[in-house]
Each structure stands twice: as C-alpha cells, then as structure tokens.
Amino acid sequence: MTENLLSRVHQNTVRLLEEEVESWKAEHNHAMLVRGVEDALRLCRNFPAALRTAWDSLFVRARAGQIEDYHATGMTLQELFSHTLGILDTLRQWARLLEGEGYQVESVAELDRDIEEVRRFQEEIFAAWPDFREQDVHEGLAERARGECLELDEAFASLAGVDKDAWLRRLEERRRPFDAGGRVGAP
Numbered sequence: 001m002t003e004n005l006l007s008r009v010h011q012n013t014v015r016l017l018e019e020e021v022e023s024w025k026a027e028h029n030h031a032m033l034v035r036g037v038e039d040a041l042r043l044c045r046n047f048p049a050a051l052r053t054a055w056d057s058l059f060v061r062a063r064a065g066q067i068e069d070y071h072a073t074g075m076t077l078q079e080l081f082s083h084t085l086g087i088l089d090t091l092r093q094w095a096r097l098l099e100g101e102g103y104q105v106e107s108v109a110e111l112d113r114d115i116e117e118v119r120r121f122q123e124e125i126f127a128a129w130p131d132f133r134e135q136d137v138h139e140g141l142a143e144r145a146r147g148e149c150l151e152l153d154e155a156f157a158s159l160a161g162v163d164k165d166a167w168l169r170r171l172e173e174r175r176r177p178f179d180a181g182g183r184v185g186a187p
Helices: 005-024 030-044 047-063 070-100 108-127 134-145 152-160 164-175
Strands: none
Touching (some): 005 030, 005 070, 030 070, 030 108, 047 070, 152 164
C-alpha cells in the first residue's frame, strides 16, 4: 500500500488540508475564511474518485501477488480512510459554523454525499479484507508441515463431493486432448 503512488498523493492532499484547517483557528476574518473553506471543499469533491482509483491500483497489485503484508496494507488503508473522513468531517463543521454566522458556503450539500460515499466504500472494502498477520502465515505453514491441512486435491475432491481418486480421474479426463469432433478423445 505504501508503494502505491495514487494512495500517497491522496494522503499528501489530506495532510495539506489538515495543515490548512489548523491555520484557520487563528483566522478572525470569517469572510476571508469562507473562500478557504470553499477551495478546500472543491478539492475534496475528488476524494471518492481518488480513493476508488487508489483502491483499483491496489487491487491490481493484490491480484498480481505484489502485496507482501496484507495486515500492514490493511492498516495503512484504514488510516487513509480515517484521515480522509476526518478532514471531510472537519470541513463540514467549519462550513456549518460559517453558515451559522450567515455566510453562504458553496459545495456543502455535495460534502454530505461525499462523506457517505467514502464511508460506504470503506465498509465495502473492509467487509472482505483478509485480515491476517505474518504470524498467521507461520502458524498455517506449521499446521501444513504437521499434516493438519488438506492437500489441494483432497480439498477440491471434498468440494466436488467425491474422494481424491475420483477427483484425480476427473482431472485426467479433462486433460486428454479433444478429438476432431470436439469430444474428449479416447486414450
């Protein structure tokens, strides 16, 4: 996850916004502050799409076997969502404060939708996230070494509802070359 350029860009954008918002605490001219909040809200409009793009890149890496530590990657991804939702919520608070003082702040309506979209996306990802640590991998390898696990042929046979020998015969039948009519050829 940390090698993912798209995630790092998003993470840096969120950090920049956090720094900007922190500077607003000393701002006493709320008319000027409205423009800063609106600029930040415009920047945040891209957050749901940016997170999806970063996720797509991460998913491609996972499918290619390029993630070495799913637990650490998951924690980093959770942190990215947490910071994103945190800055979005902080901006919503600032916008409501300014609106409460009579200022009109553009893009506030879209902000609530964006926050909900990011939350739903986070839930979608982590509902199926493989949360195992390196220790889990070592324990699994030790179980396999002790013979406490099914071999793949045995597992597939069990899923197919047959014994291992029947499964292996099925595999062999599928491996035979097809005859000219498209049927499985004779031995």
